[in-house]
Amino acid sequence: MVDAGVGSPMTDAASDSGTSLKGVPIRRSLIRNLFLLIVLLTGTILLSTVYTGQRIARSASEALIGSALHSVRGEVHGFTDPVQRSLLLGAQLARTGVVDLDDPAAMNAVFMPLVEEIPQISAVNVGTAEGRGYLLWRFPDRWRNRLVWTDRWGDRIEFSEWSDETTLLRKWTVEEPPEDERYDPRTRDWYRVAVEPDPEVSPSSAVYWTDVYKFFTTGEPGVTAMVRVQDATGHRFVLAYDVALSDLTDFTRRLEVSPNGFAFLLAEDGRVLGLPGLPRFDDPKTREAALLNRPGELGVVVIEDATRRFESLPPDQRGIFSFQSGGETWWADVRPYPLGTNRELTLAALVPQEDLVGIIGEQRLLLAGISMFGFGIATAMAFWLARRYGSPLATLAENSQRIGTLELTGLKQVESNLREVDQLAAEQDRMRLALDAFSRYVPMEIIRELLTRGEAARIGGANREITSLFTDIAGFTTISEHMSPETLMVHVAEYFEELLGIIQADGYGTVTQLNGDGITAMWGAPKDVQDHARRAIHAVVRCQERLVVLNSDWHARGLAPLPTRFGLASGPALIGNVGAASRLVYTAMGDTVNLASRLEGLGRSYGVSVVAAASTREAAGPGFAWRMLDVVRVKGKERPVEVVELLGSDSDVGEKVRRFAARYEEALAFYRSRSFASAVEILEDLLLDDPGDLSVERLLGLARTHAAHPPPEDWDGVSNFDEK
Template structure:
């Protein structure tokens, strides 16, 4: 049965339920017919027979009353024969009526006895028939004889004899009435018995109909459950498997227990899961070489690979490892791979956490960017600055993990990081050739970010950002202006800022450092060398190892001895990357 199609199963369920309903209906019709037949006999035979017997009794009383009217009429004064004639006419008409009623009752009783399709007390009904026959043929005949004598006596005006005959006739009439009354009582008992049988048959029909209906319902329910479970169980397993896939769990498969459409669907579902597992392995592998969000977009929308570049406002970050060359010279190739993996994993985590896209790894350098379609333009600089803060915060832990990773007490060089961030218009999109494509960013903003990362070497700083970046994130990030630079490849000076920390989270020393540095920078640009030197010295007193303060103080000393040109605008030209 479970090898059939779902359509055949449903049709089978419907056909079974229809058959059960038809059987129940036929049984109900048969039992209702039996009850109807009994009720028909009760209403068309028993009750009419009882009615005929009741009318026989009434007719007997009417005949006795007519006889008395005749006597009264005869005893009246001569000439009053009109009343006698009317009473005589009534008297003569009643006798045939009594016989007709009695015969009609007997006919109905005989019909009940002769019908074998209904239960009845045939013996009691036969006795009733005999009693009716005796009453009509015996008592009625004797009564008629007395009545005939009475009529003759009345015609002869023999009233004394007529009175005696009347007494005898009354005795016979009472005897006839009593017999008819007894017959009628027994007939009433038969009517009640027939009515009780009708009611019993009706109750039996109701009980049987209810029982058969219950059996049909139970059988139909069991049949539907057996067939339905063969459909619903595979569907529930398929639903559970779908929920597992929706939750990202692709480990299981669905057991195939039927060969219908659901079984075929389950087999197709298992093949789909296997394909999804294969695609997930591809996605996971692919995501190790390309940012997962870009990889997912390429897998779900292959047309993105052919998208032409667009110019958008982007924030680009470059991060490099300070002292990498010295560090790499003192370790084995395997150890160097461990260092690089640890360093890149540690520094990439904040970028991922703040929704940045890692574009590529260039040796020990990390290139990342923020912007559409991955983040909103208004939040890209804030996210990039937060990522830079977290990356700087990971340096101390990295210094602790590297010796343990290499199995040495201390690393050969003091490792640190340098970060450069720039915001501006850049070309974004899939760029490459027919052999290889890369979803990346290009333009002056990218070059500026790279140059700012390198500028950290000259200032002894960790994270330098462009003026556009600083203006966009100033509401949430604590900054200080470092200098005005003309980086390699550009001719116009740009203001450069350093990320100090998150808004309202500076220590008193950092706050003092920023103020003294700002005073020294203002004096430096106004060529007030003494004031500038004092201010930078105060900044170093607040934070002794501050690289920008040391750099600018040394530059002030040099300018005191070798003043800049008269047209100097306060900008510093970097001669190397």
């Protein structure tokens, strides 16, 4: 028997309940602390607004002028980038052999559609080292071709005019043109600039621009973008697009910086290429006379004052600066703008401070109004939150006190629509039931011990359906060789912090191991969940999206980006505690886990980031875009497995990517059905659209090999990977 009068649990607990409680009720504490916090934040905001107005004005002015020039920079990019992209597209087409100077009509069919889409392009030029030249010149109502071949024809020029790509209006030849109309492309600026830096053919992305010069055809000033090309036959030539300076000025005059601000564009030598949108330049003759002058020669006082101020600043202080003009404060931002491979323009934006102060004043009034409105709303919410949180928590506290004295019946019902409070109430009720059950069989001291340390872990496990994930940082060995151990540790710690947070965010992702630079995780255990594959894929998509931001930030900070490969597989696995009695690890084992590990490694062979088993795609259901990569037989498995690439969520994958994936899958189907020539034809087209795609290059190489040397009759089209 137990002597209830000497140190029994009931007696000890009852004696503790008589102890007086200290502190204040949670409702009162919440009201007080929230009110103080609201007053402090509101007062701080208002004081900062009142006492730091000048500093705010300056920083806001700098931010606004910087933002304005950033917008202008974007607009200028929108003007020049289509020219460069169209030029590179034309060069890419030319490399396939469509540029045939013996067939100008065919060339017109290629370049007329390209030029029609971009109004700032006035003409297309092609020139060769043999003095052969092709010109496509756009008129308002027609097109004109000019063909020359100095080394063979001498001075002769052949002209033709077209209403469209197929309709020839007229054609004529000038055998002996006047001296000033004779043309040799090798003597023109656009040809010399393109070929002088390096006699070899430049990379496909190297676009050159000329300095300002007068066009041979019109005599008006302009600039030319050009690229060197070598076609499939080894023939080399220069492809160039003309951009008239008048078009550039029309563009800069339309730029909106602020109500009274403006922007203009300068060449490398400081001459004006794009005039500002001021009323004095509305007249075409005035614009023509002002172009290619220095900024201080435009006859605009504010520009002259800005020029003097800019020239007086040390080079390291140029950028955003203020100056006085006409008794008014102005802000200016002057920044370089790289153009192609060899040129650097200068963008300048000028804004009167009055424009900026008006915006800042509006922001101050808006901030004060929001602060007062927020103060009232927050005060009301403080009382409401105190009641909402305080009442159920007070009930929980009272129930906990009664449970502490082993009074397990007659507890109050906790009413709340807060999930966390409901969870606390549910856990409290389960604890009460557990104590009630154990108290009938086991002494209370043992129950208290079990509640303190939990159930003892034992070796063993159970079969569960899961989705397994393996990750690895591509090129991590090379990355680690170029970083100190301390820097590498901090860098990788930040990487793990971000990815682990995403994997575990929904409460169902379980990280079982960090292996060097890799992560091993699973969904479906220990918490059983039916949509484990869908949750895993959502996590991988979020990881990829986050890595885009992180890698950009790391690059800006001078740290190495950490490109990551992911491998996914879904299926049965043994889940539980593995190890010895003295040391246990909660993990997953089995074929599904091994397959996920192998698929992560396959990403290196196919040049993709996420490789998944077809079982994962099927288990995930709709909502995602995939590409069938291959059918493979990995090390340790005899049966082949279909593997797919995760392209992303359905809503985020563009039509171009989907078409690419569909064409690749069509080529793969031809390849596996032994139609190697058909596969080669599709894959070669895909490489033109996406040069360097490793999966396409790999399959194309296999298809070409099998087309030349057909495999045996029992060939099953499966790719074997014998390494891990």
